[in-house]
Amino acid sequence: MRSLWTILCLSLLSAFLPAQVPATTPQDTTPLAKALLWRISGNGLTAPSYLFGTIHLIDRDKFRLDSLTRKSLHDARQVVFEFNLDKEMNPLALFGLVPKMMMKDKTLKDLLSDEDYELVRRRAKNAGLPFFLIKKLKPMFTGMMLEAPAGSTDTPDKVSYEMELLDMAKQAGKLIGGLETMAYQMSVFDSIPLDVQAGILVKELRDSTGAAGETDLEQIYISQDIEKMARAANSIGNETVRRYLLVNRNHNWIPVIEEKMQQGTTFFAVGAGHLGGPDGIIRLLRRRGYRVEPVK
Numbered sequence: 001m002r003s004l005w006t007i008l009c010l011s012l013l014s015a016f017l018p019a020q021v022p023a024t025t026p027q028d029t030t031p032l033a034k035a036l037l038w039r040i041s042g043n044g045l046t047a048p049s050y051l052f053g054t055i056h057l058i059d060r061d062k063f064r065l066d067s068l069t070r071k072s073l074h075d076a077r078q079v080v081f082e083f084n085l086d087k088e089m090n091p092l093a094l095f096g097l098v099p100k101m102m103m104k105d106k107t108l109k110d111l112l113s114d115e116d117y118e119l120v121r122r123r124a125k126n127a128g129l130p131f132f133l134i135k136k137l138k139p140m141f142t143g144m145m146l147e148a149p150a151g152s153t154d155t156p157d158k159v160s161y162e163m164e165l166l167d168m169a170k171q172a173g174k175l176i177g178g179l180e181t182m183a184y185q186m187s188v189f190d191s192i193p194l195d196v197q198a199g200i201l202v203k204e205l206r207d208s209t210g211a212a213g214e215t216d217l218e219q220i221y222i223s224q225d226i227e228k229m230a231r232a233a234n235s236i237g238n239e240t241v242r243r244y245l246l247v248n249r250n251h252n253w254i255p256v257i258e259e260k261m262q263q264g265t266t267f268f269a270v271g272a273g274h275l276g277g278p279d280g281i282i283r284l285l286r287r288r289g290y291r292v293e294p295v296k
Contacts, residue, residue, distance in 0.1 A: 028283050032276050034224040035294030037069050040261065043289040049261045050076065051281060051292070053229070053272030054161035055221040062218060063159040068295050070168070077264035079169035080257075081162055082271070083185060084178035086170065100186045101141045103194065108135040108142070111198035119205055139197035143204060165269050177260065179253045179270070191244055226276035233273030247279045254284050 041048040050072040073079060109117050123146055124134045134142055169176055220228045234242055253270075260266045275282050282292045 033294040036224050037295040042291040047265045049266040051268045053275045057158045060159045073267045076267035078175035079267045080177040083182045085166045086176040116202045139201040179256050229272045230277030
């Protein structure tokens with residue numbers, strides 16, 4: 001299953017702002033250019049920085065990193081992901097987060113109808129996952145496990161843009177950073193009711209029964225249509241869930257992005273669903289006075 005979970009769940013879906021943050025801001029609705037790589041300049045910056053939209057998993061034969069993207073990363077002082085992949089993806093750090101993934105007083109059977117429960121059980125079995133564990137996971141983590149059942153990213157058939165970029169950055173001796181921590185990202189799950197999580201899980205399982213869902217998302221990404229990617233990301237859940245998973249998260253990132261750009265040229269790599277839309281990173285930075293232009 002590689003549909004909207006790809007945009008949101010593999011990035012671990014984090015954090016939220018105080019209530020005064022608007023759900024949406026109507027200005028600046030001119031469609032953005034179809035581009036994954038954007039240059040950020042102006043507003044007092046002494047050197048440009050770069051923003052690149054990723055898709056967390058893609059078929060290996062569709063993976064592309066053009067020369068401009070590679071050069072932008074090479075020219076950067078530091079490479080910044082949604083969280084610090086180099087620091088937080090080690091087994092010890094991940095093991096410490098396991099308790100945050102588990103439901104305390106419920107199991108998946110308490111949240112789903114018999115039919116939906118059987119659907120999840122079948123998908124877990126097909127993915128080779130132990131259902132005794134799956135049924136205790138918070139539903140959004142179940143979605144993540146079904147997304148990448150081996151617990152890995154690069155496989156013979158799939159490629160993770162983030163892990164490829166991380167390897168390039170490490171080989172080039174770049175500083176590695178994150179816009180947030182993994183532990184803080186996980187805290188958002190406590191703000192989304194378990195029954196809502198379960199509903200999203202079942203919807204995505206049903207929507208991705210065939211290959212069309214993932215193929216469509218990959219084609220949108222390959223076409224570099226970041227506005228469509230944002231609309232796809234925004235279609236998950238209700239307005240409250242959308243605010244937690246996307247709008248507020250994007251707002252949270254802006255001051256961190258500004259601080260890191262002041263340190264020198266920075267290459268930011270985040271899910272492409274965060275770039276477009278009224279409250280996407282590009283428009284939020286423009287509202288702050290920066291020039292954000294496509295690099296082609």
